[in-house]
Amino acid sequence: MAHAPKDNHAPLHLHIPEPKFRPGDVADFSDIIVPEVDANPRPDEHVAPANIHALAYGLVRVLGDDHQPSGSWNPNLDVDTLRVMLRKMLLLRAFDDRMFRAQRQGKTSFYMKSFGEEATSVATTMALHSDDMCFPSYRQQGILITRDYPLVDMMNQIYSNRGDRLKGRQLPIMYSAKEYGFFSISGNLTTQYPQAVGWAMASASRADTRISAVWCGDGSTAEGDFHSALTFAAVYNAPVIFQVVNNQWAISSFSGFAGSERTTFAARAIGYGIAGLRVDGNDALAVYAAMQWAANRARNNGGPTLIEYFTYRGEGHSTSDDPGAYRAAEEYALWPLGDPVTRLKEHLIAIGAWTDAQHESLIIELSVQVKAVQKEAEQNGILGHGLHxxxxxxxxxxxxxxxxxxxxxxxxxxxxxxxxxxxxxxxx
Amino acid sequence: MAEPATKKMNMIEAINSALDVMLAKDPEVVIMGEDVGYFGGVFRATAGLQAKHGKTRVFDTPISECGIIGVGVGMAAYGLRPVPEIQFADYIYPGLDQLVSEAARLRYRSANDFTCPMTVRSPFGGGIFGGQTHSQSPESLFTHVCGIKTVIPATPYDAKGLLIAAIEDNDPVVFFEPKRIYNGPFTGYYDRPVEPWSKHAGSDVPEGHYRINLGEAAVVREGEAVTVLTYGTMVHVVKAVVADQGFDAEIIDLRTLLPLDIATIEASVKKTGRCMVVHEATRTSGFGAELAAQVQEPASII
Known part of the structure; x- marks a missing residue:
C-alpha cells in the first residue's frame, strides 16, 4: 500500500543491482578498463599502505598483448618454473574435465571446475613456501595439485569411496590435507578468513617463519567473517594474505550483489589500513608477482595484504547449475583478459621455450595420466555403490x-x- | 604426602587460578577476549594474568565474537590451546557459526586431520538485574550440537577443576559460568543477603593443578524421596528449598551437560523412583526436555 505523501519530496526508490547482460544478450566488455602494464609500478615491500591506494583500483599486469613480460612487477621466472606452472595449470584443467564428466556419468554427486581461474590457485601456491598454510575456499584444488597431493586421494574423496580419507563425511571436493598445508574446506563461506588470521597470529606469537594465505570469492566478501578477519589482521599485524577471487559470479548473482558497482574488492583494504592490490587474475605472472610481494611483506613483519584477482568463472558455479539460465552465452570467450592457460602458453612460445606441438602432447599426456588415476580410484568404488x-x-x-x-x-x-x-x- | 595447599576462593578467583595454572603449565595456552588483558576482564576473571604471563599470552581483542572464536579455531589448528572469553553468553551468537560449523565439526569433517582444543568461557544466566541482554541461558543451543562439550560449574572448587579439565580436553568446550554465584551462592531468596563463598562448602580450592573429569556429575545431597537434576545457580536454590521445606531429595549437580553422566542419574532415579528437573533456561526445547527424555528412556529405569 502506498504511503500517503506529506510533502512534495520525490519518492525514494530501492536499487536492485542488475548485471549488464542476461541470456540472449551479446556481452560487451568494452567498459572494463585494462591499464597499461606497469601503470602502477611495484612498490617496495615495506611501503606504508596509505601510499599505495592506487594499486587497489588499478590492475597489476606483467604479460602484454604481445605475450612478452615487462615492467617492474615481472617476477623474472626461469623457463623451468614457467613450464612447471603451465603443466600444473593444465593438469588441473585435465583433472577438472575428468571429474566433471564423472559427475555427469553418475559416479559422484557434485563437482566444481576452476576453468578460467587456474592461475589464482596454481601461480599463488608456487609463490608461497611449501609449508605456508593455505585456507582455501571450494575452488582452489589447484593448491593441492601444485603441492603434488596424490590425485587418487582427491578422487577417492570425490567418490566418497572406501579410500576416501575423509570417510565420506564431506561433500565432494571439500578436501583436507594438513601435511600439505591445506586446511579442511568448509561449505560455510568465508569462515576460513578469521581462521587464517588466527593461524597467522599463532605463527607470529611463536616466532615461527610460516605465513598463512586465504582465499574467498567476490560474493562471500559480504560475509561478516570477512570483515572480522580484516579487522583482526590489521589490529595484530598478522602475517596473512587475503585473496578475493573476483570471478564475477556467485552462483547466479553477479558481483554487484557484493558491492562491485561502487568500488573494487581490493579497495576494501583501504578502510582497514592494510595493503591492497588488484591484479589481472588471468595473467599467471602478475598473480605470482602479487603473491610474492605480499608473502615477502608478511614474512618480514610487514603485515597483511588483500589481493583481488580480477578474473572470470568460465564454467557454471558447479555441476548443479546451468549458467545459460542467468548470464549471456559467450561471456568467457569475450572476456577482455583472455584465458590464463592460453596466455601462459603463448608467453612460453613467444620466448622460444615452448611449441604448439609440445603443448598438444602435454595435454594428451596429462589426460592419460588422469584417466589412469581415475581407474585406480574407481577400484575403491564410486559414490552410492557400496564400497564405502x-x-x-x-x-x-x-x-x-x-x-x-x-x-x-x-x-x-x-x-x-x-x-x-x-x-x-x-x-x- | 602433605595435603596440597588450599585457599578460600570465590568462583572468580578459582577461575583466575585455573587460568593462571594452565598458562604456567602449558605454553600453548592463550587467553583472549574483550577487556581481558590489561584490565583483567569485566568480571576480573583474568585479573593480573597479562602482567604475569605477557601480552602475547593474554590479550584484548576487537569487539567481534565471530572474530574471537574464528581466530581461536585458527590458533587451535596451528597447535595452540586458545581459551577465548565471550564477555556475556548473550553476545556469543555472532560467533555461533564459527562454533557450530567450524570448531565442533573440524575433527569430524577432516577425519582427525585437524582438531580444535579450544575452551570458550562465558558468564551466563540471570539474577544480576541485567535485563534480557545480560541474563540468558543458551546452553541447550550448544548441547544440541555434535562435537561440543558443555560444562557449567556450581562451586569455586568445581569451577577450577572443570576449567582445567576443559582446557586440557582435545575437543572444543563451552564453559558457561553462572555469574549470579561468582561471589557467593545465591539461594533464590532476594530478601536474604548473599553470603560470601568463604562461608560455604566448595570454596576451599587447591592452589595448584587438579582436574574434575568432564562428564561426571556430583551428588550434592543424598536422599530417598526424589531425584532433582540441576546445574549452575539452581543447585544452590534447590539446596536452600530442600533445606527449608525439609524433604529428602537427592540433588545431582550435573556439572557437565554434554557428555551427560547418565550412570549417576540412572542410579539415583532407580533408587528414588521420582525425578524433577530444575534449570533457569527457557523451558520449551530446553535442556530439561532432554533430561526428561533421558530418564524415561532406559528400560532399566522404567
Whole structure:
C-alpha cells in the first residue's frame, strides 16, 4: 500500500543491482578498463599502505598483448618454473574435465571446475613456501595439485569411496590435507578468513617463519567473517594474505550483489589500513608477482595484504547449475583478459621455450595420466555403490573419545541395519 | 604426602587460578577476549594474568565474537590451546557459526586431520538485574550440537577443576559460568543477603593443578524421596528449598551437560523412583526436555 505523501519530496526508490547482460544478450566488455602494464609500478615491500591506494583500483599486469613480460612487477621466472606452472595449470584443467564428466556419468554427486581461474590457485601456491598454510575456499584444488597431493586421494574423496580419507563425511571436493598445508574446506563461506588470521597470529606469537594465505570469492566478501578477519589482521599485524577471487559470479548473482558497482574488492583494504592490490587474475605472472610481494611483506613483519584477482568463472558455479539460465552465452570467450592457460602458453612460445606441438602432447599426456588415476580410484568404488567406509565410522571422530550416547546411537543403527537387511548385508 | 595447599576462593578467583595454572603449565595456552588483558576482564576473571604471563599470552581483542572464536579455531589448528572469553553468553551468537560449523565439526569433517582444543568461557544466566541482554541461558543451543562439550560449574572448587579439565580436553568446550554465584551462592531468596563463598562448602580450592573429569556429575545431597537434576545457580536454590521445606531429595549437580553422566542419574532415579528437573533456561526445547527424555528412556529405569 502506498504511503500517503506529506510533502512534495520525490519518492525514494530501492536499487536492485542488475548485471549488464542476461541470456540472449551479446556481452560487451568494452567498459572494463585494462591499464597499461606497469601503470602502477611495484612498490617496495615495506611501503606504508596509505601510499599505495592506487594499486587497489588499478590492475597489476606483467604479460602484454604481445605475450612478452615487462615492467617492474615481472617476477623474472626461469623457463623451468614457467613450464612447471603451465603443466600444473593444465593438469588441473585435465583433472577438472575428468571429474566433471564423472559427475555427469553418475559416479559422484557434485563437482566444481576452476576453468578460467587456474592461475589464482596454481601461480599463488608456487609463490608461497611449501609449508605456508593455505585456507582455501571450494575452488582452489589447484593448491593441492601444485603441492603434488596424490590425485587418487582427491578422487577417492570425490567418490566418497572406501579410500576416501575423509570417510565420506564431506561433500565432494571439500578436501583436507594438513601435511600439505591445506586446511579442511568448509561449505560455510568465508569462515576460513578469521581462521587464517588466527593461524597467522599463532605463527607470529611463536616466532615461527610460516605465513598463512586465504582465499574467498567476490560474493562471500559480504560475509561478516570477512570483515572480522580484516579487522583482526590489521589490529595484530598478522602475517596473512587475503585473496578475493573476483570471478564475477556467485552462483547466479553477479558481483554487484557484493558491492562491485561502487568500488573494487581490493579497495576494501583501504578502510582497514592494510595493503591492497588488484591484479589481472588471468595473467599467471602478475598473480605470482602479487603473491610474492605480499608473502615477502608478511614474512618480514610487514603485515597483511588483500589481493583481488580480477578474473572470470568460465564454467557454471558447479555441476548443479546451468549458467545459460542467468548470464549471456559467450561471456568467457569475450572476456577482455583472455584465458590464463592460453596466455601462459603463448608467453612460453613467444620466448622460444615452448611449441604448439609440445603443448598438444602435454595435454594428451596429462589426460592419460588422469584417466589412469581415475581407474585406480574407481577400484575403491564410486559414490552410492557400496564400497564405502563402514557405517559405524559415521559416529567416529565427533569427539576424540566416543561418548556413551553416540556409542548407544551407533549400536542402535547397527541393530536396525541387521534387522532390515540381514547377515548378507553385514557380509558386504 | 602433605595435603596440597588450599585457599578460600570465590568462583572468580578459582577461575583466575585455573587460568593462571594452565598458562604456567602449558605454553600453548592463550587467553583472549574483550577487556581481558590489561584490565583483567569485566568480571576480573583474568585479573593480573597479562602482567604475569605477557601480552602475547593474554590479550584484548576487537569487539567481534565471530572474530574471537574464528581466530581461536585458527590458533587451535596451528597447535595452540586458545581459551577465548565471550564477555556475556548473550553476545556469543555472532560467533555461533564459527562454533557450530567450524570448531565442533573440524575433527569430524577432516577425519582427525585437524582438531580444535579450544575452551570458550562465558558468564551466563540471570539474577544480576541485567535485563534480557545480560541474563540468558543458551546452553541447550550448544548441547544440541555434535562435537561440543558443555560444562557449567556450581562451586569455586568445581569451577577450577572443570576449567582445567576443559582446557586440557582435545575437543572444543563451552564453559558457561553462572555469574549470579561468582561471589557467593545465591539461594533464590532476594530478601536474604548473599553470603560470601568463604562461608560455604566448595570454596576451599587447591592452589595448584587438579582436574574434575568432564562428564561426571556430583551428588550434592543424598536422599530417598526424589531425584532433582540441576546445574549452575539452581543447585544452590534447590539446596536452600530442600533445606527449608525439609524433604529428602537427592540433588545431582550435573556439572557437565554434554557428555551427560547418565550412570549417576540412572542410579539415583532407580533408587528414588521420582525425578524433577530444575534449570533457569527457557523451558520449551530446553535442556530439561532432554533430561526428561533421558530418564524415561532406559528400560532399566522404567
Amino acid at each position: 567406509h563402514p557405517f559405524e565410522t559415521m559416529f567416529e571422530d565427533v569427539f576424540e573419545e566416543m561418548p556413551w550416547h553416540l556409542k548407544e546411537q551407533c549400536a542402535q543403527m547397527l541393530e536396525e541395519q541387521k534387522d532390515k537387511f540381514g547377515p548378507e548385508w553385514e557380509a558386504r
